[in-house]
Amino acid sequence: MIRLINVSKTYPNGVRALRDITLRIKKGEFLFLVGPSGAGKSTLIRLLFREEKPTYGHLLISGKNINRLRKSQIPILRRNMGVVFQDFKLLEDRTAFENVSFAMEVLEYSRKEINERVPHILKLVGLEDRQDYYPTQLSGGEQQRVAIARAIVNRPMILVADEPTGNLDPDTSKGIYDLLMDINRGGTTVIMATHEWDLVNRTSLRVVALDKGQLVRDGEKVLFAHEG
Amino acid sequence: MPMKVRTTGYFFRQAFKSILRNFWMSVASVATVAICLFILGSFTLLIANTNYIAHKVESDVEIAVFTMVDATEKEVESVGERLEGIDHVSSIEFISKEKGLQQLNKKFGKEHDLLKALDGNNPLPDYYLVKAKEPDKVPVIVQETEAMPYVEKVNYGQGIVEPLFKIANWIRVGGAVTVILLAVCTVFLIAVTVRLTIFARRREINIMKFVGATNWFIRWPFFIEGLFLGLMGSAAACLVLYFSYNFLADKIILTFAFLPILKDAAVIKRMSLIVLGGGPLVGALGSMLSVHRFLQV
Ligand SMILES: Nc1ncnc2c1ncn2[C@@H]1O[C@H](COP(=O)(O)OP(=O)(O)OP(=O)(O)O)[C@@H](O)[C@H]1O
Numbered sequence: 001m002i003r004l005i006n007v008s009k010t011y012p013n014g015v016r017a018l019r020d021i022t023l024r025i026k027k028g029e030f031l032f033l034v035g036p037s038g039a040g041k042s043t044l045i046r047l048l049f050r051e052e053k054p055t056y057g058h059l060l061i062s063g064k065n066i067n068r069l070r071k072s073q074i075p076i077l078r079r080n081m082g083v084v085f086q087d088f089k090l091l092e093d094r095t096a097f098e099n100v101s102f103a104m105e106v107l108e109y110s111r112k113e114i115n116e117r118v119p120h121i122l123k124l125v126g127l128e129d130r131q132d133y134y135p136t137q138l139s140g141g142e143q144q145r146v147a148i149a150r151a152i153v154n155r156p157m158i159l160v161a162d163e164p165t166g167n168l169d170p171d172t173s174k175g176i177y178d179l180l181m182d183i184n185r186g187g188t189t190v191i192m193a194t195h196e197w198d199l200v201n202r203t204s205l206r207v208v209a210l211d212k213g214q215l216v217r218d219g220e221k222v223l224f225a226h227e228g
Numbered sequence: 229m230p231m232k233v234r235t236t237g238y239f240f241r242q243a244f245k246s247i248l249r250n251f252w253m254s255v256a257s258v259a260t261v262a263i264c265l266f267i268l269g270s271f272t273l274l275i276a277n278t279n280y281i282a283h284k285v286e287s288d289v290e291i292a293v294f295t296m297v298d299a300t301e302k303e304v305e306s307v308g309e310r311l312e313g314i315d316h317v318s319s320i321e322f323i324s325k326e327k328g329l330q331q332l333n334k335k336f337g338k339e340h341d342l343l344k345a346l347d348g349n350n351p352l353p354d355y356y357l358v359k360a361k362e363p364d365k366v367p368v369i370v371q372e373t374e375a376m377p378y379v380e381k382v383n384y385g386q387g388i389v390e391p392l393f394k395i396a397n398w399i400r401v402g403g404a405v406t407v408i409l410l411a412v413c414t415v416f417l418i419a420v421t422v423r424l425t426i427f428a429r430r431r432e433i434n435i436m437k438f439v440g441a442t443n444w445f446i447r448w449p450f451f452i453e454g455l456f457l458g459l460m461g462s463a464a465a466c467l468v469l470y471f472s473y474n475f476l477a478d479k480i481i482l483t484f485a486f487l488p489i490l491k492d493a494a495v496i497k498r499m500s501l502i503v504l505g506g507g508p509l510v511g512a513l514g515s516m517l518s519v520h521r522f523l524q525v
């Protein structure tokens with residue numbers, strides 16, 4: 001489903017955020033992306049939804065070489081990929097319902113489809129009684145659920161989450177993590193970058209660790225001596 | 229690209245929301261567009277009228293071909309024959325020295341007898357009055373006649389026509405420069421207005437991008453905003469021009485009856501087309517500038 005082949009990313013200011021990463025992510029997999037601050041987790045996520053381009057190497061998603069994607073094809077890639085951020089990125093002047101429906105409106109769904117699908121998705125993330133609340137009236141965890149609802153409303157094949165629990169307390173984090181697990185069980189490939197080692201250490205799921213832009217661990221294998 | 233009806237509605241709603249949000253900026257843009265186009269329209273009308281006056285005057289212009297004073301009757305006749313051979317000549321009238329004198333006498337009044345005053349010597353030459361079929365052929369005819377034998381000199385309305393055309397040209401150049409400068413200002417003002425919208429909506433735009441809205445979907449509302457601002461400016465300029473021109477034209481026709489002024493619908497229509505087309509053009513250019521620079525989609 002996703003393949004990185006010798007991917008390196010050097011930012012224009014000379015920072016080498018990723019070095020020679022080779023990675024294969026299977027369809028339906030749940031993958032943790034861990035590493036200390038500045039390791040390159042966000043950079044890797046940004047490559048996936050084509051916010052950035054690799055400097056070297058190839059990135060293939062569903063067999064398509066993302067490097068060679070034309071500008072007009074980027075939206076097609078992103079429609080098949082939900083994205084969740086640490087800071088939620090909700091629109092303050094819209095309700096939970098409207099924040100989710102916004103994603104459908106700009107993809108030109110009909111009112112009818114929107115009115116059917118949005119309540120369904122909000123129920124799925126456990127916010128059926130929060131539809132008309134504005135982000136400021138919602139807790140952090142609830143806001144992140146709205147953001148996740150928005151990310152999956154178009155039924156993406158892949159969900160990438162960059163520290164979705166970074167701003168939340170441990171209990172709330174657990175809830176978000178469980179929600180992502182649920183989504184994964186529905187068949188969506190989930191890639192989640194996180195700082196929370198204890199969450200990761202308890203899991204039997206695949207863990208990919210980065211350090212200073214290098215791949216230092218994949219699954220149980222330790223590729224390099226971990227220095228963090 | 230195909231566009232669904234409800235999507236189009238969405239674009240227009242977004243565009244109008246933005247215009248209302250930046251209300252005063254939008255008003256300023258519309259006003260500048262209107263001023264720019266008002267000046268453009270005024271120049272169009274001014275140039276059309278100067279050209280019209282010049283042509284009117286010119287087509288009335290007769291070419292006076294004076295023969296040499298000492299030319300024999302035969303030689304004078306030969307000039308007439310040659311004149312008939314020239315292209316683009318519509319009429320030739322021969323005015324003998326005697327007739328010329330009579331005309332002069334008439335001008336000075338009955339009580340004067342010029343011939344007597346001149347001791348019976350008529351100093352006038354015989355001459356031909358030549359009319360051109362088309363006004364722009366006058367110079368050609370003049371050139372040909374000047375080269376003929378027994379022709380002393382050729383007179384025509386260069387004193388009036390040439391300055392008029394020169395004025396028309398200066399108006400054209402001045403108008404073009406003014407309009408271009410103003411158009412550049414207008415484009416920038418619209419670009420700034422659209423940029424404000426982009427800035428105000430940057431969070432939405434960012435979300436649109438990562439949920440996979442197409443580039444055109446993101447751009448359209450901004451184009452519509454720019455186009456609409458331009459169109460409003462055009463419409464305002466057009467209305468003001470239409471009424472003020474009709475008013476002024478009537479005044480001029482009343483006060484300076486001798487000045488031919490264009491009052492036909494075709495001229496006003498052409499002016500309106502230029503003005504109405506100009507607004508959306510600068511509007512689209514302005515929003516394109518900002519969309520390209522700040523939207524980065
Ligand atoms: N847009 C950018 N331009 C230049 N350098 C960047 C940019 N984004 C990130 N970097 C640098 O690249 C390196 C990796 O950054 P990245 O954000 O991927 O780390 P991270 O693993 O997500 O860290 P954190 O856990 O703190 O979010 C850092 O050294 C960072 O300073």
Ligand SMILES: [Mg+2]
Pocket residue numbers: 041042043162163
């Ligand atoms: Mg990060």
